[in-house]
Amino acid sequence: MNELLRRLLFLPQQSSTMAESIDELHYFVIITTMLGALLVTLVGGWFLLRYREGRIQTHPHDYDIGAKPPLWMKVAAVFALFTLFVVWWAIGMRQYLELRIAPQGAFEVEVVAKQWMWKYTYPEGGRSIAALYVPAGRPVKLTLTSRDVIHSFYVPEFRIKQDVVPGRFTTVWFEAKAAGVYEILCTEYCGTGHSVMRGQVIALEPGDFDRWLEGEDLGAPVAGPRYEQPWVVGNTAPAQELDLVRTGERAASTQGCLRCHSVDGTPHIGPTWAGLYGSVVPLEGGGKALVDAAYITESMMDPLVKMHAGFAPLMPSYLGRIRSGETAAIIAFIKSLRNVPPEPVAPTPSNDGGAP
Amino acid sequence: MPARRLADQFESLEKQEHAAKFGLWVFLASEILLFAALFGLYTAYRLMYPAEFARAAGHNNVAIGTINTLILITSSATVALALWAVRGGLKRLASGLVLFSIGCGVLFLILKGVEYNQHFQAGIFPGEAYRNAELTGHGAELFFNLYYLITGLHAIHVIVGLVVLCWLAEGSLRGRFGPGNQARFELGTLYWHLVDIVWIFVWPLLYLLRE
């Protein structure tokens, strides 16, 4: 029943411990709403037919100017509705408090949002961008703040959402029921890149998660639902051994590179990687540079030194933030794209699309 | 221009005058809500930064604030008396009282200017330009932002009120208002009283609630 209704209403998977009870209230509320609206419409429609002018001419006694429903009916209707609303409110408020107040002993992660990316800091000082690694089956509490404007942290499959306000620390918590990859969306309008300010919650089995925290490159597949996300290439388990290019692909997605760099030549916030390797690019402030491993490494660690002309200086430095080996893997990945034909990337000086 | 003329849509002058007065009251209600937004911000920020607000309020000149309060109360009283004089047919007294009230209003603005100047001297500017070294902290900055906004908006109302009072003075000097013909005069005085009422609340909030 739950599953049927969930699918009928297009609700996402119920992947957090709270999701199912919230959905139950959802079904209750929506079904009542639809029945109520339908009832009113059907009764109204029936009256429209029954008491239409043509029929009244043949049945003049049906027309009664003074006809009113009895008072008890009105009172009962209002009272019933009031009770219904109070019930909704009571359940909703209880669940809301549960959503807002994290249980003791939750695993804590700090989240910083900025235009247009999510950054996470873990208790031991580990960091990641875009991909939030959490242990499955354990409450996770996020403390969120923003560096610029208001964002909102939303994971549809967990039924949680919390605005991320600059100058404040808001919190949100969830407990993923199982390991998997769940989408993060920004739901508070925050500018040009609002709709690409996405990320993933990557819930790992507790053992895997501990290993990940210790800095071990799992390389292991992460099982979970697959969304067609063109910008995330490898978020589900590949069957074969991961090679360097695959690792780079995965690293590029978890580090958030693909948030700004496309791999198929589409113009975006940063230069596309398609056909980038080995090409000669114009630099901001004049000059040219050959894109090779050295240039890419430099751009990752100190992106503002040799800026590709025509792109905004938005890229953060990855110095100290990227795992050893990931740099090389990402370079290998970029290298593998050298033969993908880039569409003419005319770095538009206007402030549209990717390059504001 | 005759002051008492019946517009087409009204059936009697009395009704027309009642409509005008009621309309002005309704307008004043709208004005009160305009200030409400600023008072709302004041309340919220004061609850966030109680200590800094109290310290910053201490920097305001209580003497000037109090004198200004007395000035406005007095001008309110004289305007009310002017209406009384108009009703009683004492035209010269009425115009004298209105002129006195105008003087009060101008004095109020001058003192306000003096106070602004004192703040500027101390480096207290609105917004990012704030550069006072003693009263640091966001609470103090917000307090003075609100101070400038509230007193600024109030000063705009004082100026509009003064224009209205000038019109009343001119009218009563020319004998346009008289017993039974005081409806428009009364409208002008009502606006001036609003200015007074707002200040009655501004005064404790910005001057008295200090460290």
Add this chain to the structure above:
Amino acid sequence: MSEERDYRDDPGGTSPFDQANLSFPPDYLRDGRGIRSWLLTTDHKRIGVMFYAIIVLMLGLGGIFALLIRTELLTPERTVMSASAYNRFFTLHGVVMVFLFMIPSIPNVFGNFLLPIMIGARDLAFPRLNLASFYVYCVGSTVTLAAAIWGGVDTGWTFYVPYSTSTESSVFLVAVGIFILGISSILTALNFIVTTHTLRAEGMRWLDMPLFVWAIYATSIIMLLATPVLGLTLVLVALDRIAHIGMFDPRLGGDPVLFQHLFWFYSHPAVYIMILPAMGVISETVCTFSKKPPSSYWAIAISSLGIAFVGFFGWGHHMFVAGMSEIDAGIFGALSMFVAIFSAIKVFTWTATLYRGNITFTTPMLYFFWFLFLFTFGGMTGVAVATQSLDVHWHDTYFVVAHFHFIMVGGTITAFVGAAHYWFPIMFGRMYSERMGLLTSTSVFFGFLFTFVPQFLLGNAGMPRRYYSYPPRYQWLNVVSTGGAYLLAGALLLTLINLLVALKWGKRATPNPWGSRSFEWMTAAIPIKHNFETPPVISRGPYDYHLSEEQAHARTKAR
């Protein structure tokens, strides 16, 4: 002088036009010719018609922006425009539809035209203020739209700080424009309130007023008390942009959430500014075409006022996930429910009014029927989104978008178009084509359903609003929605054409074509300049269908 009759002239009329036929003064459309007699008029009917023209223009403009947005959303990535262009268009859509169309729509057009006639007055209490309101509106809309050309605005119509204070677009101009529009709203509201209080015809008690008047009166209260708060808040945003006053700037210790409090203190009641007049239209329609008094006049009248008062209590339900305190969330959640109770009372009363009526099925009635469904469903989903835990999932997704479009489009536009048909005869003295009316009405309804039902599902599936690109799994619902939007736009365009055709070639209308008992129909087919030749004396209620038409006229003594 012959063109612009001084309104203080003797109403019996000695103007050149009257001399031709002294017993029949010319109707308001013919009383004074030339563009100047329109632009300088103080006649509430002419001002209403001028508002009509400009507001329909705004609806068209907002509609074009809506179509652009929907077209862009056909594909998950770029379709026709860039992200920044998209952001500007959805902002313009919101700003134009809310501030330039929705808020002034029914009050300033139909309220202006009908309120004085309905209460038996010769004009509004302050006719010149009314004209001023029109011009202030024109200035405000010009300034607002100038911003669109001047770099556009990309904040969304909600202007949330700190984005609105940091983005590089002409937020300043729009804020100023909306402030000016607010002045127009306040002037109109003031006029309506005073008119209702002081200009009711002799013998008309409060409970003798048509329900539309109650609705407009209640709307005016909200406009009057809520608008200044928004005006000042936007001034603060504008000041921040030019003088860095930073009232809400977290860098200076400000709190952006307070902006949201002030913003929604206006913008939540503003929802009732938009829907209350629509409810008034519906109340009139349903009584006229059922030839019955409302099953409870008192319930509808009081619930209008109730909505106006309680409507102020619910603003916080826009902020459940904004970082507001849980206590406030509880309070606001509970208070929001009361508005729904009042709305529900209205819905029950309308439905019960149909019971044992004598129903003529015309275009306005069909619009009433659509309204009944759309408003009930939209309103109930409103209660749903005010339920705290559900709102956490729905907040800022397409569910919310669908919900408020059910109220705004399904409610207000439906009623606006319904009113345009219902009062067409009295406004222009012609009849529209009933067949075309029914056809367009049905298309409007289905266009609407196809546009917005998929958006409910999109919201459930988690698609956030204001998304330029979206995950491809949302695509097919977006395509359906876009198709519906085109259907809806086409249907509305056809409606407009139908009415324009009727304006020129329609059958001449009789004074009371619907057989209504409401007071606005007691005048000539097209009312004369001051509505009535002699002030009416009312000795009956507005829905006394037990009286024959002659008796009804006799007890109104209008003419």
Add this chain to the structure above:
Amino acid sequence: MARTEAAARHRWTHYLVVWLALVGLTALSLLLSFAHLGSLDTALSLLIAAAKSTIVLLFFMHLIEERFTVRMVPVLALAYVALLLALMATDVLGRRTFPRAPVPLDEPGEEGDAGRAAARGADRHGVSGRHADGGREREGGL
């Protein structure tokens, strides 16, 4: 007309008395503010302000002689002001999950650890129990 005539019958001393009352209340409020009564300060000074404005409304603006509908107008407006202030204050006072007053932002671009440390601090104090003070100055209250 009866009402305005009634008003005209007031003697000028009537206004003098009202003025004296206002001045008296002003002086009282000023003196009380020097007494520093702590939390009572706010309540008392606002109460006095309310009394003063009521006096102005009733006697200078002659609300006392007006009809019921006119009297309701300022009452209604003030009720909504109270609503706005009350619910905004409830929000600020009731915020439980983060510091009541905003923390300063770091300069953009600079990944300062200060903010992060503050985040942790706020988190610890603000959320897990001792939230009421959040480590920021909020003793006293209004």
